[in-house]
Amino acid sequence: MDEVPDAGRLVVGVDLGTSGVRAIAIDDSGTIVAEGRAAISATRRRDPASIWSAVTSALDMLCAALDPRRIAAIAVDGTSGTIIPTDMSGAPIGLATLYNDKAEAASVARVSAAAPEDSPARGQSSPLARMLDRASLPGLAGFLHEADWIAHRLGAPHGVSDANNALKSGYDPRAGRWPGWIAATGLDLALLPSVVEPGTPVGHVGADIATRFGFSPEARLVAGTTDGCASFLATGADTAGDGVSALGSTLTVKLLSERPVSAPAFGVYSHRLLGCFLPGGASNAGAAVLARFFTPDQLAALSTRIDPARDSGLDYYPLPSPGERFPVSDPALPPRLEPRPDDDARFLHGLLEGLARIEAEAYRRLAELGAPPVRRIFSVGGGAANPVWTALRARIIGVEVTAATHTEAAYGAARLARHGVAT
Template sequence: MSVWIGIDLGTQSVRAMAVGEGGEVLGAAGRPLTSRRDGPRHEQDPEEWWRALASATREALRDVPSSLVAGVAVAATSGTILLTDTAGRPLTPALMYDDRRADAERVNEVGAGVWERLGYRRMQPNWALPKLLWLLRDAPAGARPAHQNDFVNRRLTGHEVPTDLSNALKTGVDLIEERWPAEVLDLVPPEILPEVVRPGTRLGVVCAAAAEETGLPAGTPVIAGMTDGCAAQLGAGATRTGSWNSVLGTTLVLKGVTKELLHDPLGVVYSHRAPDGSWLPGGASSTGAGALTRDLPGRDLDALSTQATARLRVTSGERLLSVPVTYPLVSRGERFPFDAPAAETFTLGEPADDVERYAAILLGAAFVERLCFDHLDLLGAPVDGEVILTGGATRSAFWNQLRADVLGRPVTLRENAEPALGMAVLAGGDPSRMIRTRATVEPSRTDLREPYLRFVAELERRGWLQEQAARHARERTAR
């Protein structure tokens, strides 16, 4: 038997997982990470990443024979970057994925043609390239950029490593040509940029020093990883063209697979490159379960789910048709399936009590999810494949059924879809054996098309949803 090690470098913690050939978790451990936040500033200490990773990996491997370990891969937060010296030692704190102190005006002026060709049209201030220019203003000689997983991969191998296309996306890599474009080289000294490889490429092996600290056997292959969102998609098994992973936690994130690169006039969908060369389009909404903790603080959500099931699912769920609907924004402004910085939460109707308030939020999140698929269909993406639900929301059977009903199609639930599992798969595991299905939820007879179209009409009336997108949602619903 072989065992693969997946590591997920998140915002709040590091997670390490040892996974066997059949998907069995033979060891897992996590360690917390600390951040420094102050307004637009969000920094972390790269040395803390390494200490936490080494400790978590050593614990995860405690009961795993070293002779079985066949590979390791690391996922990291998208757009996190720092400067190191030529030996890989940090010269600056890491600017995290949501640090917004940089300005994107210069990179969008110089690279507009490239960003347009790559489908996302423009960079945001929190993307890695604007932050890199901000860091380079006062950089000493010899300073060079490193993404979050580049930093730890260098520690694992003991030598300089290439970066992967997934983490380099927000640094401006040309995903079509798989190289740094001339426009980026005009902004950044070309000699400081690392070589670029596809995720899944072998970077080297675990060196003796790293083996001593992490417990990983010396000589273990180190495989180029991906961003945490792409890693979660791999862990969910959404790897076939037309399949989609819908992650509903605090907010909603949708990621899928297409053969061709999508171009979104709104710029709310952008695509990563898969290890096999296909494309991984996706978008992140500002709506989600975070609205539950805000609007129903201290409530027992499991109890509300049980009560909603009993009250609203009688006689095949007809009572759902009269439930109010909440647009469950977690914070002001929407990013996907439309771009509306001024968008605010609202409720159509007046909930009678906490059960209806709970159901209204869940229904609104399901409608946003449906609208995301309508937008992707409008862009020409195949959306007829498997829909895999992951994230904290899948703990609610009521919500899972609601989402299947709103989408009008079966949805799949996995036993385990952590980013660390996705990295274990990328490190060399067989996804057909390692990714296990927990359940498939079939849509019921409840027809929620009419309240969905009322919701779409309200978004259009408020000027947030474009007329073309609203019209397409109506046409697709009528099919």
């Protein structure tokens, strides 16, 4: 058999996004060597055949730009909670249900009655509840998450998942097993996949896949993750105390921790990742408030008039509307945007400070719940490009804050593939 060359080996991450597939190959230094993309129309996103077709197109594009024999490992990430029913051979027996599809009310109620209060399997879009909806499909042998199924198509054993994709389906990452309460919902536990840690080698590419793309038959398949966890890994965060702040329309923080953190009142739960746990939370505050008052050009111009080393003297809590979920849980918390000074630059200064204080409190809240103190922060999202906001956040939070070089989920999946061949 042709072996993967030791020199110049590459690893590949495949991201199953909401509107398409992206594949990225990186070398041992983390440099992107090649990429491939393929779109999936919204009307075809539930069709497993269309997902697989997009994967093959993305890999064809990637392999055309490199020697595919150099690829040592592949990992796949997918949208958390997208489920595919399969038969005994792993072939789909129906369309996928997407991460944001609503389950039938009766199934949601059965999960709510059985699941612990802190279980991520609860809710209207529960993957577990959607499995209950389809548990009587003729020929059903099991359910796979979409990343599991694509990995199987590439050659991984049938019926294997990872702890991140399995979390919202009810998997307990602390105990490392499917919990017994799932049986109380009426679902046969035999329909659930076996679960391994993300980054675990699970097999090699299939002989047909090696021939199809020109891979070495020794190329490994590595257990993947969700798109959200893959995006976290893409930043370079890899040590307990590393945080990632997403500065989008809302503010989301994630923090790598040695211990699991769960706080349903704040919407906080933990993924298992790289031998650690990944708790996080999302505030209702964020850049959407800035966009209400300023255009992008105005934000850029006004930011140049702000000294991030000085305090504005304003005390804002910039919510878009009443209600906050994290770092405080108060559905009636009012926005605090007064007084508004005549100087727009000072007003923006106060808004940015308010958001930075919320971010600081978010990391403190995670630490209070059992995570380590944040030691450095990687920034992603549109706000990461504002150097004044970055400097201001570093002053208020008191740690190093840098914009992440890479944010693509496919890049994070490639890092996970590299972890699999390094262990």
